Amino acid sequence: xxxxxxxxxxxxxxxxxxxxxxxxxxxxxxxxxxxxxxxxxxxxxxxxxxxxxxxxxxxxxxxxxxxxxxxxxxxxxxxxxxxxxxxxxxxxxxxxxxxxxxxxxxxxxxxxxxxxxxxxxxxxxxxxxxxxxxxxxxxxxxxxxxxxxxxxxxxxxxxxxxxxxxxxxxxxxxxxxxxxxxxxxxxxxxxxxxxxxxxxxxxxxxxxxxxxxxxxxxxxxxxxxxxxxxxxxxxxxxxxxxxxxxxxxxxxxxxxxxxxxxxxxxxxxxxxxxxxxxx
Amino acid sequence: xxxxxxxxxxxxxxxxxxxxxxxxxxxxxxxxxxxxxxxxxxxxxxxxxxxxxxxxxxxxxxxxxxxxxxxxxxxxxxxxxxxxxxxxxxxxxxxxxxxxxxxxxxxxxxxxxxxxxxxxxxxxxxxxxxxxxxxxxxxxxxxxxxxxxxxxxxxxxxxxxxxxxxxxxxxxxxxxxxxxxxxxxxxxxxxxxxxxxxxxxxxxxxxxxxxxxxxxxxxxxxxxxxxxxxxxxxxxxxxxxxxxxxxxxxxxxxxxxxxxxxxxxxxxx
Numbered sequence: 001x002x003x004x005x006x007x008x009x010x011x012x013x014x015x016x017x018x019x020x021x022x023x024x025x026x027x028x029x030x031x032x033x034x035x036x037x038x039x040x041x042x043x044x045x046x047x048x049x050x051x052x053x054x055x056x057x058x059x060x061x062x063x064x065x066x067x068x069x070x071x072x073x074x075x076x077x078x079x080x081x082x083x084x085x086x087x088x089x090x091x092x093x094x095x096x097x098x099x100x101x102x103x104x105x106x107x108x109x110x111x112x113x114x115x116x117x118x119x120x121x122x123x124x125x126x127x128x129x130x131x132x133x134x135x136x137x138x139x140x141x142x143x144x145x146x147x148x149x150x151x152x153x154x155x156x157x158x159x160x161x162x163x164x165x166x167x168x169x170x171x172x173x174x175x176x177x178x179x180x181x182x183x184x185x186x187x188x189x190x191x192x193x194x195x196x197x198x199x200x201x202x203x204x205x206x207x208x209x210x211x212x213x214x215x216x217x218x219x220x221x222x223x224x225x226x227x228x229x230x231x232x233x234x235x236x237x238x239x240x241x242x243x244x245x246x247x248x249x250x251x252x253x254x255x256x257x258x259x260x261x262x263x264x265x266x267x268x269x270x271x272x273x274x275x276x277x278x279x
Numbered sequence: 280x281x282x283x284x285x286x287x288x289x290x291x292x293x294x295x296x297x298x299x300x301x302x303x304x305x306x307x308x309x310x311x312x313x314x315x316x317x318x319x320x321x322x323x324x325x326x327x328x329x330x331x332x333x334x335x336x337x338x339x340x341x342x343x344x345x346x347x348x349x350x351x352x353x354x355x356x357x358x359x360x361x362x363x364x365x366x367x368x369x370x371x372x373x374x375x376x377x378x379x380x381x382x383x384x385x386x387x388x389x390x391x392x393x394x395x396x397x398x399x400x401x402x403x404x405x406x407x408x409x410x411x412x413x414x415x416x417x418x419x420x421x422x423x424x425x426x427x428x429x430x431x432x433x434x435x436x437x438x439x440x441x442x443x444x445x446x447x448x449x450x451x452x453x454x455x456x457x458x459x460x461x462x463x464x465x466x467x468x469x470x471x472x473x474x475x476x477x478x479x480x481x482x483x484x485x486x487x488x489x490x491x492x493x494x495x496x497x498x499x500x501x502x503x504x505x506x507x508x509x510x511x512x513x514x515x516x517x518x519x520x521x522x523x524x525x526x527x528x529x530x531x532x533x534x535x536x537x538x539x540x541x542x543x544x545x546x547x548x
Contacts, residue, residue, distance in 0.1 A: 139427075141419040145457050148448070152455060166469045167431065176424070176431050176469055183468040184461035188447045 013261030016238055017276035021217040022058035024207055024232070025049070026198075027065060027073075027089075028168060029223030029245015030266050031082060034067075035171025038076045042244050044267030046081040051270050053083055055277070058211045061089045062204070062220070064163030064197040064227065066133030066178065068114040070094070090207050092162035092197030093118040096131055099196060105158065107131040108150045110143055110181075129158035132185070134165075134178045144181060151189045159185055163197035165227055169246045198224075199231025208235075221269050223247050230257040242266055307340055308494040311485070311513070313503030314346040314356065317523050321452065324363040325525045332365060345488045345501075347375045347478040347508060349416030349443040349459060350395040373488040375443045375478030376401040379414055381487070382441060382477055388412035391430060393421040394443070415466070415474075416443035417459045427462065434470045444478030446508065479505075480512025 028034050031045045052059050061084065065073055070093075074086045093115055100107060100122060108127035109119060112135050130147045151157040165177035182193045197203055208215055215236040222228020223245030232239040241251060241259040244266070252262060263269040312318065318328045335342055344367060348356060353372050360367045376398055383390055383405060391410035392402060395418050413430045434440050446458035463474050478484055489499055496517030503509025503523065510520030 137424050139424045141422040141457070144422075144461075145419075148457050148461075149454065152448075166471075167435075173428075174432055174435065175428055176465070180427075180431075180465035180469045184457075184465040187464040188457055188461040190447070 013238060013240060014272045014276050016260070017219070017273040018279070019217070020057060020219055020238075020273070020277075022060070022211045022213045022219075023052060023273070024060050024062045024204075024218060024220045024237075025052075025266070026220075026222035026224065026228050027061055027063040027077070029247075030221060030242055031077065032080055033169055033171055033245065038079055039171065041080040041082070042265060044265060046083075048267045048270040049082055049084070051274060055274060057273075058213065059088065060207050060211060062198060062207050063089065063091050064134075064165055064178075065091050066093060066115050066162045066197075067112040067136065069117045072114065090203070090210070092203070093133070095203060095206065096160055096162060096196045097122060099160070100129075105129040107160070108147060109133075110138065110147045111135050111162070112138060128154060129160060130185070131160045131162065132178055132181055133162040135181070136175070139176075139181055144184065148185060148188050151185065151191070157189055157191050159189070159191060159193040161193040161195050161197075163227070164193075164195045164199070165224060167246060168224075174246065198222075198227045199234060201231075201235050204231060204235045204237070219273070221266060225251040225254055225257050225259060229259045233257070233260070240269055242269060307498060307500060309341045309343065309489060309492050309499040310335060311343050311345045311488055311499060311501045311518070313501075313505070313509050314344055314348075314360070316450075316504035316525060317502060317509075318344075318365060319359070319363055320525070322359065322363070324365070325523075329364050329366075332367075336366065341492050341494070342371060343488055343492065344372045345374070345479070345484070346372070347444045347446060348398075349375060349478075350398050350418070352376070352398055352400045354400065355397060374401075375484065376416070378477040378484050378487055379416075379441060379443050380405070382475065383412070383414065386412075386439075388439070388441075390414040390441070391433060391438075393418045393426065393430065395420070410438070412439050412441060413466075414441045414443065415459055415463055417446075417449070419456075422462055427466070431466060431469050434466060434472060440466060440470070440472060440474040442474040442476045442478075444508070445474070445476050479508040480515065482512070482516045485513055485516035485518065 032039050032041045070086050070089055070091055074084055074089055077084050106123045106125060106127050108130045110130065111133035115133055127150055130150050132147065151159060161178055161182035164179035164182055166179050167174045167177050186193055208218060219238040219240060220228055220232030221240045221242060223242050225241055229239030229241050238260045240261040240263060241247060243262065243264050319325060353369055353374060356372055357367065357369050380402060389406045389408060389410050390412045392399065392407060392414050394416035398416060413433055442459060442463040445460035445463050447460045448455045449458050467474055489496060500519045500521055501509055501513030502521045504525055506522055510522050513520040
C-alpha cells in the first residue's frame, strides 16, 4: 500500500527527483541577471551548479541566448564564478546554422552585433530567408523594415526566430525579447515563423540526445514559464520554475502552463533535488 | 491603362443606392470616402476624382472623408486636399486620430503618444503628464528599442494600449514600409493584452463617422482602395463597400481576395 502511494507520488515534484538522471538549466534569470558589463550572478547559483556537477546527475545548459557567441558568453559565466564549459551549452545559433546548411538557405540577419561571428562562413549573399535573434539596440525601425522588405520580396518567405521569448529581465528592468519582433514580422508578412531554440521540441531533443537520456529522466529548471517549463513539459520532461529573473507572481496562475514545481531560486531547487535523492 | 473613370464609380453608387433601397424606399444618404489611394496618391490627385466629388456634391447625399492617417493632422490633410483642388471642409474629415482623441477624452487617459510630431496638434489640450495609457500610431522615429521597452513596461503595469490602426504596411515612394500594426501586435504578444483599435476597419470607427450625419449604416456606402480596412470594415458595420483600383491594389492584386470581391463593386480609377 505504502509503496504504491510512493510510486504515484514519485511522478510529481519534488519526489520525482529520486528517479532523475539529468538536469537541464536555463542560464539568464536562473544563473545570473544580465545587464551592464557581465551582469550579476544570482546569489547561491554558482554553488548550486557546483553541487549538481559533484552529484551523479548529468548537467546541460539550454539557453535562448543570442546576444553573443557561445565562447563569449561561456567566458562571461566563468568570470561570474560558474563552472561551465562550451560543450555543455546549447544555444539556438549553431542549431540555426545546421538548418541553413540542410536546406540550402542564405540568411538575411537581424541579430545582435555580438552574434555575427557565429555566422562567419555562412553565405549571406542574395538572401532567401531571414533570421532574427535578440538584436536589442539593433531592433530599429530601419532594420526591422529591411528584414520585412527581404521577406515580402520572396516568393516563399521563410522567417527563422532564435527563440520566441516575450521579455527578459536586465539589471535596469524588463526588456522586449525576440518573440515580440517575430510576431511583428509574422503579422506584417502574414506568415508563421519557424522557431529555433526553446520551446521547440527538436531543440530540447538535441540536448536529450547529447545526454543519452529519455525525457522522463530529465528535469528542466528555468525562469520562463512558457518557453522553459511549458516547452520541457511538452517533451514529457518535468519543468520547475524559479522565482528569479523574469518570474512574475501571475505565472503561478497561468491559464495553460502549470509548473511541476515553483522554487525561490536555483539554490533551493538543487537543495530539494539532492535531499530527495539522499532519502 | 484601362480607366473606367470616376464616372463609372458614380454609376456604381447609384446602383448601390438602388440595392440598399428597402421596402420603405430608404435610399442612399451618405457616402464615406477614403483619402490616400482613393482621392489622391501622395501629392497627386487620382485622375477624375475632383470632378467626381463635384458631381457627388450636386447629388442629394452627404459626403464624409474617412482616413486611417496616423501622421497627418486634420489641418495637414485639409491643406493637401485644397492644394489638389478638392472641395472639402474640415468638419467633413474624420480620421483615426479623431477617433483616438475621443476615446482618450471619454476615458480620461493621460497618453504616452507614440505618433509623429506632425500628428500631435490633433491632441492639443490633452494632458500627457505622468502617462497612464499608450497610444500608438505610425511613428518610425519612436519605434526604437528604448521607447518600445518603455511602452511595454507601462502596459505590463496596467496601462491600456490604444492603436490608431493596425495596418501591416503602407506604400512609400521607395516601396512598402511597416505600418503600426506589426508593432502593436508585438506589444500585444509581449504583454498578453489586446489593443483597443480605433481606426478602420473597426466597426466603431464607421459608426462614429456616421454618428453626426443622422443616417444608418444601411443608408451609406464606403469608397476606398483597401479591401480589408475600407471594404471589409464598412461591410462589417452594415454598409456597402466600393473598392477602387487606384491605390494599394496596383501594388498587391492578391489583397483583392474573393471573400471581399464577391460582396463589393470594383472600379478602376
